[in-house]
Amino acid sequence: MSKRIYMDYNATTPIDPRVREVLIRELDSYANGSSMHEDGRRVAKDIFAAREHVAALVNANPGEILFTSGGSESNNMVFNTMTSIALTRTSHLKALYGGRKTIITSAIEHPCVMESAKRLESLGFGVHYLPVDGNGIVDMDRYRELLGRGDLSGNVAEKPLLVSVMMANNEIGTIQDIALLARLAHEAGALFHTDAVQAVGKIPVDVASLGVDYLTMSCHKIYGPKGVGALYVKKGTPVEPFIRGGHQEGGLRAGTYNSPSIVAFGEAARLANAGLAAYESHTRPLRNRLRDGFIASIPDIRINGHPEQVLPNTLDVSFPGAEGEAILLMLDILGVSVSTGSACASGSLEPSHVLMATGVGPELAHGSIRFSMGQYSTDEDVDYLLKEVPQVIKKLRGFSTVSSKEHV
Amino acid sequence: MSEWLYSDVVKDHFMNPRNVLEDDEATWPSDGRGIVGNIKCGDQMLILIRVADGKIADVRWKTYGCASALASTSILSEAIKGMRLEDAYILKPEDIVAKLGGLPANKIHCSVLGDKALRAAIDDYLSRNGLPSLKGLENVEIICNCLNVTDRDIEEAYKAGDRSWEDLQARTKIGTACGGCKERTLELLHQLEHLYGE
Numbered sequence: 001m002s003k004r005i006y007m008d009y010n011a012t013t014p015i016d017p018r019v020r021e022v023l024i025r026e027l028d029s030y031a032n033g034s035s036m037h038e039d040g041r042r043v044a045k046d047i048f049a050a051r052e053h054v055a056a057l058v059n060a061n062p063g064e065i066l067f068t069s070g071g072s073e074s075n076n077m078v079f080n081t082m083t084s085i086a087l088t089r090t091s092h093l094k095a096l097y098g099g100r101k102t103i104i105t106s107a108i109e110h111p112c113v114m115e116s117a118k119r120l121e122s123l124g125f126g127v128h129y130l131p132v133d134g135n136g137i138v139d140m141d142r143y144r145e146l147l148g149r150g151d152l153s154g155n156v157a158e159k160p161l162l163v164s165v166m167m168a169n170n171e172i173g174t175i176q177d178i179a180l181l182a183r184l185a186h187e188a189g190a191l192f193h194t195d196a197v198q199a200v201g202k203i204p205v206d207v208a209s210l211g212v213d214y215l216t217m218s219c220h221k222i223y224g225p226k227g228v229g230a231l232y233v234k235k236g237t238p239v240e241p242f243i244r245g246g247h248q249e250g251g252l253r254a255g256t257y258n259s260p261s262i263v264a265f266g267e268a269a270r271l272a273n274a275g276l277a278a279y280e281s282h283t284r285p286l287r288n289r290l291r292d293g294f295i296a297s298i299p300d301i302r303i304n305g306h307p308e309q310v311l312p313n314t315l316d317v318s319f320p321g322a323e324g325e326a327i328l329l330m331l332d333i334l335g336v337s338v339s340t341g342s343a344c345a346s347g348s349l350e351p352s353h354v355l356m357a358t359g360v361g362p363e364l365a366h367g368s369i370r371f372s373m374g375q376y377s378t379d380e381d382v383d384y385l386l387k388e389v390p391q392v393i394k395k396l397r398g399f400s401t402v403s404s405k406e407h408v
Numbered sequence: 409m410s411e412w413l414y415s416d417v418v419k420d421h422f423m424n425p426r427n428v429l430e431d432d433e434a435t436w437p438s439d440g441r442g443i444v445g446n447i448k449c450g451d452q453m454l455i456l457i458r459v460a461d462g463k464i465a466d467v468r469w470k471t472y473g474c475a476s477a478l479a480s481t482s483i484l485s486e487a488i489k490g491m492r493l494e495d496a497y498i499l500k501p502e503d504i505v506a507k508l509g510g511l512p513a514n515k516i517h518c519s520v521l522g523d524k525a526l527r528a529a530i531d532d533y534l535s536r537n538g539l540p541s542l543k544g545l546e547n548v549e550i551i552c553n554c555l556n557v558t559d560r561d562i563e564e565a566y567k568a569g570d571r572s573w574e575d576l577q578a579r580t581k582i583g584t585a586c587g588g589c590k591e592r593t594l595e596l597l598h599q600l601e602h603l604y605g606e
Contacts, residue, residue: 323450325474326422329413333423343450344474344518351450362448399428400472401443401452 005336005381009221009313009374010170010198016223016271016375023225023264033257034248043259050266054230057269058196058215059206066231066239066249067262071197071218072112074231075164077242077253078193078214079103079116082162083123084240093238096189099156104146104190105164106130106138107357108171113164113195114353126158130165132357135306136174138165143181147188160190167199167215171341171354171370172305173314175203182211191237197221197229201272202279202311213237219261223375224268228261275375283373284312286382290371291315293386298393302364304355313373316341318355318364322396327369330392336385341368363402414475415509421479426486429456429468436468440536442528445521449602451477455485455525459533464488464496469525476511476518483507484522493530497542499523520599551592554585559596566600573597 006014015023026046031039033047051062068074085097105117107129121127128146130138150159163185168175182192193214199205201222207215215232219225233239245254272279291303294317304316319327324342331338341352343366350356351365371385414422429436438456445452451473458466467488471481484504488496501520505511511519527546534541548558557580565579573590576582576597583589 321472323473323477326478329422329475333419342474344476344515362450366447366450398430399425399470399478401454401470402447402472 003335005384007371007373007377007381007385008337008339009377010173010370010372011339012220012226013223013374014376015225016268018271019224019264019268022267023260026260026263029259033259034246043257046263046266047257047259050263050269053266053270053273054217055232057200057205057273058217058232059208060215060232061235064207064232064235066233066253067257067265068229068231068242068253069227069258070220070229071110071195071216073242074216074218074229075110075112075193075195076116077231077239078162078164078216079113079120080242081238081240082120082125085161085238086125088238097161097191100150100159100161100190101157102126102128102146102150102160103162103164104128104130104143104160104185106132106166106176108132108136108169108174108354109164109166110170110195110197113166117164125161132174134358134360135309136169136172136304136354136358137306137309138176138181140180144184147184147190151188160185160188162191162193164193164195167194167196167205168203168311169305169354170198171314171352172316172358173198173311173372174306175199175309175311178210178212182213186211198311198314201269201276202283202313204276207232207234214239219265219268222268222272224265225261228258228265230265279375280312282375283377286373286377286379287313287315287371289379290373290382290385291317293382294389297386297390302360304358304360304364304368313377315371315373316355316368317371318360318368319393319397320363320367321400321402322367322393323400324351324367324369326396327367327392330396331369331388334388334392336388339370339372341370342366414479414511414515417483417507417509418476418479418511421482421508422475425478425482427467427469427482429454429470438468438529440529440531440533442525442530442532444525444528444603445473446602446604447472450474451518451521451602453477453481453521453525455481455522455529457488457526457529457533459493462493464491464493471521473521474515474518476508476515477521479508480504480519480522481525484526488526493533494542494545497527497530497545498547499526500547517595517599517602521603524603551596552580552582552585552589554583555581557582557589562593562596563600566597566604571597 031043033043055062055065117127185192191213195216197218200217213234218229241252243254302318324340325344328340341355343351355365439459440457443454454470456468467485469481548560570576
């Protein structure tokens with residue numbers, strides 16, 4: 001098999017040739033972006049242009065964009081800032097947040113948020129993981145109750161310091177109502193962060209209309225290189241350096257500028273911004289055709305995620321009776337790259353925490369496959385999947401002790 | 409094509425498994441039946457055997473599970489044909505893994521159901537025919553050398569309700585001397601959850 005069909009764009013994307021060109025060109029601009037000489041100033045200028053492009057993609061001011069090594073660092077930086085706020089002796093921060101030791105996040109966050117939240121828990125913060133409904137939407141009643149708990153009890157520690165809810169889920173593609181979540185957080189006096197790694201470049205993301213304080217982005221999800229990302233920090237919002245050292249990024253993120261990657265990120269952001277409408281009209285019909293084709297040709301399946309509030313490129317399907325790792329590897333042999341929520345592919349014994357949080361149960365979580373498409377996906381790719389996937393499922397169900405009908 | 413995750417033998421048995429039960433059980437009358445594992449943990453295995461002259465004459469199986477689980481059952485089914493019941497009864501997961509040309513370390517636990525399903529099928533055959541049980545003959549692994557606690561002791565303790573290292577220590581005294589067996593014991597607990605967990 002020569003050509004492979006890549007259906008794992010939510011894991012990472014191929015580099016856009018136009019971005020690659022910029023990246024390679026910038027590799028030769030070897031000067032340090034912090035240097036005063038002309039070579040350095042030229043790199044600094046390129047970095048500034050990149051910052052403008054990244055800012056424009058989310059409707060921020062360039063001064064509100066911090067370049068980081070990626071989404072995980074950006075998310076860690078936000079959570080790390082909370083430990084500093086809790087210890088702060090700065091009077092205006094004390095006035096705003098003093099004594100607050102409650103963090104609210106969701107049950108379906110990326111591991112870098114989950115682990116950061118757990119760390120705060122171990123440091124004495126109260127952390128609440130909002131449950132989600134069957135479509136992956138966070139429980140608003142529970143959210144309101146948690147936000148108001150400190151006022152009700154009069155215990156300031158129970159007042160929320162930070163709310164962090166992802167904009168779009170990497171596995172099931174469900175999109176949250178971030179504007180509403182952020183408004184309610186602010187009414188309760190909390191800071192609001194959203195991990196928008198999967199949303200940026202796929203759907204419109206506007207920090208002004210969302211009203212968020214922090215927003216996380218990653219370059220390699222939008223056809224750029226790995227190892228670079230950004231954190232939007234609204235002007236005036238507290239933020240603590242995660243990596244200390246030089247004065248890069250206003251002293252908030254030390255380390256010599258990764259200028260080739262940053263400049264390539266700028267180009268990727270520029271292209272993503274210009275291509276947003278085309279992205280939607282290219283990917284959503286492919287996704288929906290794949291979904292409808294599966295429903296028509298494979299009995300007893302379940303489409304996971306929200307039916308409408310969902311990323312245009314993401315289709316998560318449970319095939320009860322067939323196990324996810326086996327489906328993935330059989331498709332792999334047929335030249336198709338997908339991912340699964342099965343425990344057997346994760347190295348742990350637990351299947352996807354996202355699907356489990358939606359309440360589908362372990363049977364459906366073990367048999368789940370995520371098809372995520374992108375700007376290079378084609379109708380032929382969908383045709384090939386609609387031809388091969390039903391046979392793979394039929395074959396694996398034929399080996400199986402489990403009747404598919406028991407679990408839908 | 410670039411290097412595959414597993415050995416060529418695993419790949420072959422995964423893509424072309426041998427002795428799969430094609431229809432439902434009624435279509436293949438058997439002399440012994442064993443089923444272990446549960447779907448909640450991601451794998452389950454059914455083994456049917458026909459017995460003649462104290463040997464396994466034929467076998468069929470079904471497995472819900474990952475590629476390693478499917479391949480392990482397939483290769484087990486080939487290996488046991490013609491085997492004396494006494495020999496089949498003492499097969500160990502390591503024997504199957506060796507035949508598969510090895511498995512990645514984090515996949516070994518996917519191969520532990522086959523020998524147990526087979527023993528269950530042999531037990532079933534023996535009890536159906538009023539023959540003496542082979543229980544106790546299967547290989548045991550000494551987990552705690554200090555206090556001579558075996559994997560079977562741990563399995564019995566699990567069945568009796570123990571779920572943690574502390575539970576097991578209270579019942580079996582395992583690891584109360586040097587404690588060097590804790591890691592292996594926790595691994596076993598994981599496997600048992602796989603086998604019997606709810």
